[in-house]
Amino acid sequence: MANFNILIPIITFYLLLFPISKTIAETDTITNLHSLSKNQTLVSKNGQFELGFFTLDNSTNHYYLAIWYKKIPLQTIVWVANREKPATNPNSLQLIINNTLLLGQDNKTVLWSVNITRKLKNPILQLLDSGNLVLREDNEENKYLWQSFDYPGNTLLPGMKLGKDLRTGFERRLTAWKNEKDPSPGTLSWEMDVTVWPEPMQRIGSMKQFSTGAWNGLDYASKPTRKNLPFFSFVYFSSQDEVYFAFNLENNSVPGRIVLDQPSYRRLYLAWTDKQWVIFNSLPRVFCERYSVCGANSHCDWSKSEIDACDCLRGFRPNHTGGCLRDKPLNCESDGFVKYVKMKVPDTENCWYLNQSMNLDECREKCLRNCSCTAYANSDIRGEGSGCALWSGDLYDLRILPDAGQDLYIRVPASELALIDRSKEEQEEDPEVPLYDLSVIASSTDNFSDKNKLGEGGFGSVFKGTLENGQRIAVKRLSTGSGQGIKEFKNEIALIAKLQHRNLVKLQGYCIQNKEKLLIYEYMPNKSLDFFIFDQTQRMVLDWPTRFDIICGIARGLLYLHQDSRLTVIHRDLKASNVLLDDEMNPKISDFGLARILGGDQTTEMTRRVVGTYGYIAPEYAIDGNFSVKSDVFSFGVLLLEIVSGKKNRGDEHLNENTNLVGYAWKLWMEGRPLELISEDIKESCNGSEALRCIHISFLCLEQHPHDRPCMSSVVTMLGSEICLPKPKQPALFVGEYSSSNKTNLASVNELSTSILEAR
Numbered sequence: 238m239a240n241f242n243i244l245i246p247i248i249t250f251y252l253l254l255f256p257i258s259k260t261i262a263e264t265d266t267i268t269n270l271h272s273l274s275k276n277q278t279l280v281s282k283n284g285q286f287e288l289g290f291f292t293l294d295n296s297t298n299h300y301y302l303a304i305w306y307k308k309i310p311l312q313t314i315v316w317v318a319n320r321e322k323p324a325t326n327p328n329s330l331q332l333i334i335n336n337t338l339l340l341g342q343d344n345k346t347v348l349w350s351v352n353i354t355r356k357l358k359n360p361i362l363q364l365l366d367s368g369n370l371v372l373r374e375d376n377e378e379n380k381y382l383w384q385s386f387d388y389p390g391n392t393l394l395p396g397m398k399l400g401k402d403l404r405t406g407f408e409r410r411l412t413a414w415k416n417e418k419d420p421s422p423g424t425l426s427w428e429m430d431v432t433v434w435p436e437p438m439q440r441i442g443s444m445k446q447f448s449t450g451a452w453n454g455l456d457y458a459s460k461p462t463r464k465n466l467p468f469f470s471f472v473y474f475s476s477q478d479e480v481y482f483a484f485n486l487e488n489n490s491v492p493g494r495i496v497l498d499q500p501s502y503r504r505l506y507l508a509w510t511d512k513q514w515v516i517f518n519s520l521p522r523v524f525c526e527r528y529s530v531c532g533a534n535s536h537c538d539w540s541k542s543e544i545d546a547c548d549c550l551r552g553f554r555p556n557h558t559g560g561c562l563r564d565k566p567l568n569c570e571s572d573g574f575v576k577y578v579k580m581k582v583p584d585t586e587n588c589w590y591l592n593q594s595m596n597l598d599e600c601r602e603k604c605l606r607n608c609s610c611t612a613y614a615n616s617d618i619r620g621e622g623s624g625c626a627l628w629s630g631d632l633y634d635l636r637i638l639p640d641a642g643q644d645l646y647i648r649v650p651a652s653e654l655a656l657i658d659r660s661k662e663e664q665e666e667d668p669e670v671p672l673y674d675l676s677v678i679a680s681s682t683d684n685f686s687d688k689n690k691l692g693e694g695g696f697g698s699v700f701k702g703t704l705e706n707g708q709r710i711a712v713k714r715l716s717t718g719s720g721q722g723i724k725e726f727k728n729e730i731a732l733i734a735k736l737q738h739r740n741l742v743k744l745q746g747y748c749i750q751n752k753e754k755l756l757i758y759e760y761m762p763n764k765s766l767d768f769f770i771f772d773q774t775q776r777m778v779l780d781w782p783t784r785f786d787i788i789c790g791i792a793r794g795l796l797y798l799h800q801d802s803r804l805t806v807i808h809r810d811l812k813a814s815n816v817l818l819d820d821e822m823n824p825k826i827s828d829f830g831l832a833r834i835l836g837g838d839q840t841t842e843m844t845r846r847v848v849g850t851y852g853y854i855a856p857e858y859a860i861d862g863n864f865s866v867k868s869d870v871f872s873f874g875v876l877l878l879e880i881v882s883g884k885k886n887r888g889d890e891h892l893n894e895n896t897n898l899v900g901y902a903w904k905l906w907m908e909g910r911p912l913e914l915i916s917e918d919i920k921e922s923c924n925g926s927e928a929l930r931c932i933h934i935s936f937l938c939l940e941q942h943p944h945d946r947p948c949m950s951s952v953v954t955m956l957g958s959e960i961c962l963p964k965p966k967q968p969a970l971f972v973g974e975y976s977s978s979n980k981t982n983l984a985s986v987n988e989l990s991t992s993i994l995e996a997r
């Protein structure tokens with residue numbers, strides 16, 4: 238057969254089977270007058286399948302009546318009659334049909350039986366080439382009184398149905414074997430959940446484990462692709478009488494089956510090629526396929542690494558125990574919908590309405606009219622899409638799929654939509670940023686007098702000013718020199734002005750006159766974070782709850798810069814002195830976007846000028862000049878440790894000469910006493926598990942390789958909930974003293990380091 242990359246040679250355990258039956262005269266039927274003794278088998282007409290007795294382990298003397306492939310030399314059991322009651326006395330095993338079908342032993346013990354309600358005339362038991370064992374009357378060729386396909390074990394064969402008869406309530410489901418040597422039903426099962434939009438569901442016990450999603454007219458959204466399952470094609474049937482899943486094999490000369498394998502808690506798609514069973518697929522495959530792995534009202538992005546895969550739906554925020562909660566309540570009539578693409582639709586347990594003939598507009602209307610409707614989607618994605626499915630309540634098990642899925646519309650309050658709409662308008666029309674006259678600013682700051690100087694930053698000095706109307710402002714006087722022309726400067730100003738978030742300092746205006754370039758910001762009365770956390774007396778002001786709020790605020794501000802604004806803005810110089818505090822101690826990030834104004838190119842990762850601060854700067858940025866959102870995440874990691882410990886990463890008087898804070902924190906972590914890192918001043922107000930979580934998250938942010946660091950949306954999620962965090966590796970202990978032994982590198986680093994700014 239062809240070379241499939243995913244072929245995995247299969248399973249040795251079937252080799253352990255010990256067939257004990259021998260065919261005497263090949264026949265596919267037994268009648269009323271006969272019975273099948275232990276050394277006899279039935280063989281289907283064309284020799285595809287065989288029924289007989291077998292043992293899994295001849296040491297235990299446990300015998301089972303089973304069906305296996307006749308043409309495949311590796312004995313492969315597809316069905317077992319007496320799963321729960323093995324026969325122990327093999328010399329007296331008999332299958333008797335006499336108005337009933339029963340497997341007895343010693344003339345008294347019934348190991349397995351079939352109930353037939355009426356008296357049969359000339360009953361016949363026949364093994365078909367499909368692998369189906371049927372009981373029928375002699376003259377009724379196609380009317381089965383009982384069939385093994387109705388009682389599946391761990392294996393689904395072509396032609397078998399997995400689903401429910403809606404008239405009688407009769408259900409066909411798969412249950413895995415307990416283990417390789419015990420075919421009795423295990424905990425892993427697969428069945429059709431009959432909701433208004435039926436969905437096949439795999440469970441461990443009663444817990445949902447995995448679903449490919451409901452049938453969308455074309456397929457199951459999240460099933461393996463054609464490439465991975467070349468021989469299998471799927472069938473979905475739904476009527477008033479019956480709902481089921483089934484599969485066909487595209488090439489009849491290649492046997493294939495689907496098996497629930499409890500040791501690995503997977504569903505395997507197996508085909509017989511090259512003289513062995515090969516696994517063509519094994520589900521669930523990836524993190525995102527675990528049932529609702531991100532919790533309620535969130536989605537899992539298949540294309541992202543595990544640590545970044547989960548995110549709340551728009552209009553929701555992380556819940557403390559996992560999953561997401563609505564940010565603001567719905568208003569009913571005035572609500573709107575956010576569209577998601579390439580989605581596996583939510584678990585249909587909360588789907589309350591399905592109509593195959595409605596169109597999308599009617600669907601939206603119907604959802605909007607019912608205040609408890611939370612989402613809608615087409616139920617059939619063929620062509621332009623048709624049909625309508627509506628959900629209520631919390632939404633579970635949403636995935637963003639790489640190459641499948643469909644559009645899904647999630648209800649949000651109008652205010653949330655306004656945020657999205659406004660940014661659309663902004664794209665067309667840039668907001669006016671007020672231009673101030675230099676004389677106005679000069680007089681508001683007493684001609685940039687030293688007494689009004691608030692600080693000296695990387696990009697120039699900052700002054701406090703008071704406008705004539707009494708409004709206070711902060712003026713950043715950019716150090717000129719290189720930089721850009723007036724037009725580029727104005728463009729950048731317009732872009733920065735668009736970045737508006739409650740955790741960012743707001744740009745109020747600018748001034749460009751003579752050789753001055755000034756940025757006018759809202760004034761922050763409570764200075765910057767470093768003023769508090771590193772100061773012997775001021776640090777008392779910030780108790781743990783305040784610090785935790787500040788941490789979460791910084792994370793949200795940074796997330797906005799990286800992801801939620803229309804631009805991707807990399808801060809490049811995040812540090813305690815760039816986090817300002819308003820009158821309620823809310824953190825506001827400052828100096829964002831300045832690297833752009835000063836000529837850095839954000840769109841290419843390489844820049845010749847390294848902007849940043851010793852102690853905060855990520856190694857790949859310092860050494861190679863590579864910056865990305867992940868270098869900001871690194872700086873955030875350092876800041877997190879500083880806020881928790883009240884110590885500076887670099888040059889703290891309380892730390893040993895040879896260690897920095899990151900190294901010290903890692904040492905405590907490895908020694909199992911991370912809580913000793915917590916600043917003495919906040920020990921009383923401190924919530925240990927929150928602090929521990931912060932320390933843990935900081936190590937994830939400080940990973941050596943940018944790819945291993947989480948993105949800010951994951952950081953926000955991790956801060957806000959008690960989800961399990963991955964184990965951190967040793968963080969990059971880099972603080973600006975380059976220990977690289979690579980001479981070439983050292984030379985270029987020394988050049989770069991002249992422009993790396995010393996922390997204030």
Ligand SMILES: *[C@@H]1O[C@H](CO)[C@@H](O)[C@H](O)[C@H]1NC(C)=O
Nearest residue numbers: 259261274275276277328329
């Ligand atoms: C099969 O078993 C029956 C009873 O156990 C015995 O009478 C018969 O001789 C056996 N036949 C063969 C071919 O072993």
Ligand SMILES: *[C@@H]1O[C@H](CO)[C@@H](O)[C@H](O)[C@H]1NC(C)=O
Nearest residue numbers: 253255293294295296297298
């Ligand atoms: C099973 O039976 C075979 C043949 O009788 C014997 O060689 C083998 O050792 C037995 N295996 C076990 C595990 O008892």
Ligand SMILES: *[C@@H]1O[C@H](CO)[C@@H](O)[C@H](O)[C@H]1NC(C)=O
Nearest residue numbers: 269270271272333334335336
């Ligand atoms: C089959 O059923 C008939 C009548 O119920 C009974 O007389 C007969 O003994 C049964 N045969 C066997 C083999 O059980």
Ligand SMILES: *[C@@H]1O[C@H](CO)[C@@H](O)[C@H](O)[C@H]1NC(C)=O
Nearest residue numbers: 326328329330342343344345
């Ligand atoms: C089973 O019953 C039949 C008929 O009653 C008898 O001939 C046979 O010896 C019994 N077999 C055993 C193992 O008890």
Ligand SMILES: *[C@@H]1O[C@H](CO)[C@@H](O)[C@H](O)[C@H]1NC(C)=O
Nearest residue numbers: 338349350351352353354388
């Ligand atoms: C057959 O009927 C008996 C008595 O009604 C019941 O206990 C048994 O579970 C039934 N067996 C099957 C396989 O349905």
Ligand SMILES: *[C@@H]1O[C@H](CO)[C@@H](O)[C@H](O)[C@H]1NC(C)=O
Nearest residue numbers: 238487488489490491510511
């Ligand atoms: C079906 O499988 C057989 C055996 O592997 C192969 O020779 C044949 O080309 C296949 N047919 C098709 C249509 O793929």
Ligand SMILES: *[C@@H]1O[C@H](CO)[C@@H](O)[C@H](O)[C@H]1NC(C)=O
Nearest residue numbers: 533556557558560561562631
């Ligand atoms: C949020 O968490 C609480 C427990 O802290 C839980 O009771 C509630 O169901 C969760 N809400 C959602 C939507 O998951």
Ligand SMILES: *[C@@H]1O[C@H](CO)[C@@H](O)[C@H](O)[C@H]1NC(C)=O
Nearest residue numbers: 591592593594595596599625
């Ligand atoms: C489905 O929608 C169509 C079009 O709106 C409507 O005429 C029909 O009555 C609906 N069917 C059901 C079962 O609600």
Ligand SMILES: *[C@@H]1O[C@H](CO)[C@@H](O)[C@H](O)[C@H]1NC(C)=O
Nearest residue numbers: 589607608609610628629630
């Ligand atoms: C509104 O939705 C709920 C499900 O959340 C459903 O039970 C109810 O029947 C719907 N009401 C109308 C008028 O469709």
Ligand SMILES: *[C@@H]1O[C@H](CO)[C@@H](O)[C@H](O)[C@H]1NC(C)=O
Nearest residue numbers: 676679680681683684685686
């Ligand atoms: C401000 O300072 C500049 C020189 O630094 C000087 O030329 C100017 O006259 C001063 N203006 C005021 C109002 O003090």
Ligand SMILES: *[C@@H]1O[C@H](CO)[C@@H](O)[C@H](O)[C@H]1NC(C)=O
Nearest residue numbers: 861977978979980981982983
């Ligand atoms: C040293 O740096 C050069 C240039 O970046 C690189 O090609 C080389 O692999 C490095 N050597 C070591 C030992 O890191």
Ligand SMILES: CC(=O)N[C@H]1CO[C@H](CO)[C@@H](O)[C@@H]1O
Nearest residue numbers: 762763778818819820821822
């Ligand atoms: C701790 C601290 O300095 N808090 C101040 C923050 O700013 C407000 C408004 O100026 C003051 O009232 C607080 O005292």
